[in-house]
Structure formats: C-alpha cells, structure tokens
Amino acid sequence: MPKIVDKAQMRSDIIDAALRVFMQKGFGATSMNDIAKEAHVAKGTLYLYFDSKEDLLNEIAHKHFEQLRHKFMCETPCNTLKTFLACLEKTLLLTKEERHAVRMFFEVFGFNFESRQFIHTYRIFSKDIISGYTQILECLQKNGEIASTVNPQSESEILFMMLNGMMMHESFFTTNTMVIHATIQHYIGKGLLQDDQPA
Secondary structure, eight states: OOOOOOHHHHHHHHHHHHHHHHHHHOTTTOOHHHHHHHHTSOHHHHHHHOSSHHHHHHHHHHHHHHHHHHHHSOSSOOOSHHHHHHHHHHHHOOOHHHHHHHHHHHHHHTTTTTOHHHHHHHHHHHHHHHHHHHHHHHHHHHTTSSOTTOOHHHHHHHHHHHHHHHHHHHHHSOOOHHHHHHHIIIIIIHHHSOTTSOO
C-alpha cells in the first residue's frame, strides 16, 4: 500500500529546513540540493513543492508576516483607549522565541528587502495592520475616547511605524518593561487623549 503523504506537513517541513540552511550557509551559498538534504527528501520531491530557493524565501517571508500579524492585531475588542494601549503594549512584550525569530528573519533577509515579492508581502501585511488600527481609532473617536482632531488613518500609519521600529529594537536589545509601558502611555496615550481628559 503506498505511503500517504501529508502535503501540508511536507511543505512546512521543507520551509523549516530551508530556513535552517539559509541561517547556516547564507542564501547565496545555499543550493536546492542543500535544502533537499536538510529536509531528508529527494531533490525531485523538493521541486514538486517549490520551483526555486527564491520561492522558498518568499514563503518564509509570508510565514513570518503571518506570525507578526497575530502579534500586532488586538485579540480582544478595544472599546476604550485603555484597552487599546494595553494591546499595543502587549505587542512589544516579546518572548525569547519571538526575539529569536525576528533576529533570524533579518539575518536571512538582510540582502533581499528590495525584492518585488518581499515588498508586495510586506505591503499587504502593513496595510492590514494599519487598517485594523484605523478601525479601532475611528471607534474610539466615536466613543469620545480620543481627540476629535486625530486623523485615524494617519495616526495608524505612525503607530505602525513606531511599533515596528520598537519591536525591532526589542528583538536585538531587551528593553525594561517599564520603559515600554511609559512609552506607550506617554507618547501614544497622551497624544490621543482629549485635552480635557486626565492621562
């Protein structure tokens, strides 16, 4: 009886193997044969799933941004400024594994940030996060939680850029959680508050 192959699991195993080899040898020095050996599959089998190592790299980027999407997006409804700020703060509290994943991503992709596929994947990711934040800020504005002068779209773009940079910094240099808390409360929270609302 022929062995039943879980194609989704095989694809995932190959992606993980490619990431390990890219980390060890660098993207340029890695061959599809290296990846096949690491994944314990025949080279022909590898090509059934991916046409090239560039395809694998794009898949790794997609997987990374999907993981980040869950980190950036708020899991619970943000009906108050307080709950939204708590969501943003949680985004920056990275586990050891999350810090490692971000550092590894930059090591593998360091040279490839200008590729058309990478830029496309990043644009979709950033657009989704900014759209989510915009909806939250519009809701908070409607509820009188933030200033009526705030532009939800522009503010969301600024928030995304700030959090993106802070997450990168947090991945390489662990920050005191009190500093993260103060940054969120002071620079973001106070900036969104109505003038007549207490901080």
